[in-house]
Amino acid sequence: MTQSLNDICQVRCIHTEKVEKARQYILQDEIINSLAELFKCMGDPTRLKILHALQQQELCVCDLSVVVNSSESAVSHQLRLLRTQKLVKFRRDGKVIYYSLDDHHIGMLFNQALEHVNE
Amino acid sequence: MTQSLNDICQVRCIHTEKVEKARQYILQDEIINSLAELFKCMGDPTRLKILHALQQQELCVCDLSVVVNSSESAVSHQLRLLRTQKLVKFRRDGKVIYYSLDDHHIGMLFNQALEHVNE
DNA sequence: CGTACACCTGAATTATTGTTCATATGTACA
DNA sequence: TGTACATATGAACAATAATTCAGGTGTACG
Numbered sequence A, B: 001m002t003q004s005l006n007d008i009c010q011v012r013c014i015h016t017e018k019v020e021k022a023r024q025y026i027l028q029d030e031i032i033n034s035l036a037e038l039f040k041c042m043g044d045p046t047r048l049k050i051l052h053a054l055q056q057q058e059l060c061v062c063d064l065s066v067v068v069n070s071s072e073s074a075v076s077h078q079l080r081l082l083r084t085q086k087l088v089k090f091r092r093d094g095k096v097i098y099y100s101l102d103d104h105h106i107g108m109l110f111n112q113a114l115e116h117v118n119e
Numbered sequence C: 001c002g003t004a005c006a007c008c009t010g011a012a013t014t015a016t017t018g019t020t021c022a023t024a025t026g027t028a029c030a
Numbered sequence D: 001t002g003t004a005c006a007t008a009t010g011a012a013c014a015a016t017a018a019t020t021c022a023g024g025t026g027t028a029c030g
Helices: A016-025 A029-041 A045-056 A061-067 A072-084 A104-117 B016-025 B029-041 B045-056 B061-067 B072-084 B104-117
Strands: A088-093 A096-101 B088-093 B096-101
Touching: A016 B045, A016 B061, A029 B029, A029 B045, A029 B104, A045 A061, A045 A072, A045 A088, A045 A096, A045 A104, A045 B016, A045 B029, A061 A072, A061 A096, A061 B016, A072 A088, A096 A104, A104 B029, A104 B104, B045 B061, B045 B072, B045 B088, B045 B096, B045 B104, B061 B072, B061 B096, B072 B088, B096 B104
Parallel strands: none
Antiparallel strands: A088 A096, B088 B096
16 A cells, blocks of 8 residues: 555655655545546536536537537537536436436536636 | 527527526636636646645655656646646745645545545 | 437547656755 | 756657547437
8 A cells, every 4th residue: 555665766755754744645546537537527618518507407418519509419429428427417308318417516616616716 | 798599599409498598607718718727737647646745735846756656847847737727836945846735725626526536 | 111300429630738858947055 | 166956848759638520329200
């Protein structure tokens, strides 16, 4: 798991104690990667617009493409990503597929980020 | 600002009322782009590791590169990005430059995201 | 059935991004 | 002033990602 002090490269490291302290605080790569995936998902204007629109109400692909001003194909591709990351869910009603947010944390992340931006 | 119903492409749009409602909810592109920039910043494992380490304590570039297991140059490049986005700040002490988080929202975003991942 | 329509998918293309390497700053200290 | 060291930077390269285009599902309804 956590490497000991002895394993730390002594050449580059300046503050050995601080580095050791930081090492014990490190998150597993698996967790870091999941977090990065999540943030990456929200790091694209088109996807953000989609998520924000879905925060208000469920929408079909067709409507979404109009609202976010992108092609249906592009929106569909992005929705697949968002689906994979469990950010959105969908229900089928005949030919139409309605998308909605899958997790209330997304909205909170969105608002939290807004506070950072508005400073 | 907000376009009226008449401006909506009637061909692609299915649910006119829902689309109109969504249009009134739309955020300015400027805001969306700022948000996307912020999330994009947090959408990379190396940068996330950096941010997480800085959540605990301030660290110099040298230490950071050891902690996140990346080259000093790579870390320096990433830090510049984080600096530009006002996610981290720094202070100089002789030859050494110490970095720390610039905004408490970052930590909250981090924790909020963790909750989404842990489900 | 077969046509229409909402949506999905894969390949291709172009744009963006992360890292490396070589070199440049800037500070301390002899 | 000159050397050492911490950090920054620019160019180059490889990897990733967003969009478009051309077709492929799946459902409804005549």
